[in-house]
Amino acid sequence: RWKRYGPEPCGGKKLPSPPSLPLLGHLLELRRQDLPVRFMELSQCYGPVFRLRFGIQDVVILNSVEIIREALIKKWSDFAGRPPSYTGDLISFGGKDLSLGDYTPLWKIQRRLAHSSVQRSLRTNLESLISQEAEHLCQDFLSRGSSPMDVANDFSLHTCKIISSMTFGVLFDTKDPEFQAIHKCIAEVVRLWSSPRVIVLDSVPLLRKLPNATLEELLRMAERRDTFVRNQLQIHKETFRPSEIRDILDNMIHFLQERQQREQSLAAEGGEEFNEDHVHMAIVDLFIGGTETTASTLTWTVAFLMHHPQVQQRIHSEMIDILGPNHFPEYSDRNRLPLLWATVSEMLRLRPVAPLALPHATTKDTSVAGYFIPKGTVVIANLYAANHDEMIWKNPTQFRPERFLEAEDPKQAHRNVLAFSAGARVCLGEPLARMELFLFLGHLLHHFRFLPPAAGQLPDLCGIFGFNLRSKPFQVRLVPWTEPGLGEGQE
Ligand code: HEM
Numbered sequence: 450r451w452k453r454y455g456p457e458p459c460g461g462k463k464l465p466s467p468p469s470l471p472l473l474g475h476l477l478e479l480r481r482q483d484l485p486v487r488f489m490e491l492s493q494c495y496g497p498v499f500r501l502r503f504g505i506q507d508v509v510i511l512n513s514v515e516i517i518r519e520a521l522i523k524k525w526s527d528f529a530g531r532p533p534s535y536t537g538d539l540i541s542f543g544g545k546d547l548s549l550g551d552y553t554p555l556w557k558i559q560r561r562l563a564h565s566s567v568q569r570s571l572r573t574n575l576e577s578l579i580s581q582e583a584e585h586l587c588q589d590f591l592s593r594g595s596s597p598m599d600v601a602n603d604f605s606l607h608t609c610k611i612i613s614s615m616t617f618g619v620l621f622d623t624k625d626p627e628f629q630a631i632h633k634c635i636a637e638v639v640r641l642w643s644s645p646r647v648i649v650l651d652s653v654p655l656l657r658k659l660p661n662a663t664l665e666e667l668l669r670m671a672e673r674r675d676t677f678v679r680n681q682l683q684i685h686k687e688t689f690r691p692s693e694i695r696d697i698l699d700n701m702i703h704f705l706q707e708r709q710q711r712e713q714s715l716a717a718e719g720g721e722e723f724n725e726d727h728v729h730m731a732i733v734d735l736f737i738g739g740t741e742t743t744a745s746t747l748t749w750t751v752a753f754l755m756h757h758p759q760v761q762q763r764i765h766s767e768m769i770d771i772l773g774p775n776h777f778p779e780y781s782d783r784n785r786l787p788l789l790w791a792t793v794s795e796m797l798r799l800r801p802v803a804p805l806a807l808p809h810a811t812t813k814d815t816s817v818a819g820y821f822i823p824k825g826t827v828v829i830a831n832l833y834a835a836n837h838d839e840m841i842w843k844n845p846t847q848f849r850p851e852r853f854l855e856a857e858d859p860k861q862a863h864r865n866v867l868a869f870s871a872g873a874r875v876c877l878g879e880p881l882a883r884m885e886l887f888l889f890l891g892h893l894l895h896h897f898r899f900l901p902p903a904a905g906q907l908p909d910l911c912g913i914f915g916f917n918l919r920s921k922p923f924q925v926r927l928v929p930w931t932e933p934g935l936g937e938g939q940e
Pocket residue numbers: 547548549560567612734735736737738739740742743746801802803805806807808809830832868869870871873874875876877878879881882
């Protein structure tokens with residue numbers, strides 16, 4: 450297999466790779482928490498594309514905007530696969546997962562349906578639901594006074610509520626213990642699945658024979674998650690829930706009834722049918738995507754803005770000047786509120802919550818930057834490196850939303866941010882996430898200043914790397930603009 454990376458018959462180059470240990474290859478690199486940063490360091494020695502070997506798996510890492518675009522956009526179908534995942538299969542009815550499923554005809558149907566459902570929800574009254582939720586949250590914060598609090602869980606519960614409404618057509622109460630329990634369970638499945646003790650099972654099959662408490666816990670949590678989703682689907686089938694949001698389930702069940710497409714899927718997969726497990730897993734993925742990611746980006750934004758009170762002030766003034774004191778932003782106000790919109794993009798750039806995206810796999814022999822890459826190779830797009838690419842971004846580590854306003858082509862600058870990845874596997878929730886970020890941040894900054902709990906007690910901006918790039922827990926005081934702010938953060 451190693452030899453397969455040798456020069457292509459038509460003259461491809463050999464992929465650079467750091468020295469490795471016999472048998473283990475570069476497996477010890479996985480002990481590093483900050484893998485995206487480590488890959489960036491390696492790319493300084495080995496170039497923007499290099500190869501690592503984890504146990505039995507060869508992995509190619511892409512580290513620049515240009516290279517990621519070449520692979521995921523220009524050669525999108527060559528890089529649209531997902532590698533087989535032992536643990537992924539265990540928690541997704543044998544791989545019927547939307548985000549982890551390989552690039553098969555059945556997956557394409559699953560993706561198309563989920564995509565059109567999200568688009569349909571966006572076209573109906575999703576925006577008013579998001580604004581309503583953002584305002585509820587602000588009123589809840591107001592009722593709690595300006596004492597220090599950790600806002601991360603509130604953001605997560607409210608974004609989970611929005612995605613639940615899309616998928617099940619029901620608005621849960623964020624204080625409902627059943628809702629809180631399932632919200633916690635979803636977060637737990639992601640945490641356990643991305644723990645090194647579980648990840649390593651994909652690279653070292655021998656370890657699957659040994660007892661693994663984390664894996665057992667993961668399976669228990671996934672079972673709880675599935676029972677919840679099954680119950681919701683059952684309730685949905687039995688009762689008509691009047692909801693103006695056309696939910697994903699309706700769309701998918703409708704699909705199941707369309708004979709012509711059913712026949713297509715049967716023919717495509719030699720007998721395997723698009724069934725309710727695919728629906729179930731698409732919902733689970735939207736649920737996961739819709740819960741932790743946007744909330745995490747919002748939490749990061751609060752943390753960064755606490756370090757930059759003058760940016761808070763300018764965004765607030767921008768809203769008051771343009772919209773007046775009694776109007777909240779609408780999504781169509783993006784061009785009229787360029788600093789607010791730029792702050793969303795700057796945060797997605799600096800702290801992409803899925804810094805290494807999800808692993809891709811090549812669907813055929815292909816190449817990138819002139820290097821031959823055989824079919825079935827695992828490919829990682831280092832979005833964190835792309836968003837810190839000095840060829841594209843000046844002083845990339847600095848928080849400077851103004852960079853988007855100063856850019857020669859601001860639209861292109863926004864497009865250069867690769868937080869949602871690109872191509873065939875681009876994040877399905879991107880439009881929803883951008884809308885949530887803009888509206889939640891708009892409502893929050895319309896009402897409040899984000900102040901530290903005490904003078905100088907500002908959040909650590911380094912973060913915790915893992916499957917998600919999360920901020921470390923921190924406290925913030927949300928002080929209405931009408932009140933004087935004591936002990937403000939420093940510029
Ligand atoms: C700030 C918020 C978000 C960020 C930064 C983000 C980022 C990402 C990234 C990097 C990927 C992997 C793409 C790849 O493999 O190349 C992804 C996949 C995905 N995301 Fe998101 N996401 C966000 C919010 C959401 C939301 C709100 C949803 C649900 C509505 C969602 C649903 C999904 C799904 C279903 C996939 C799998 C797509 C596939 O494999 O075809 N995401 N996301």
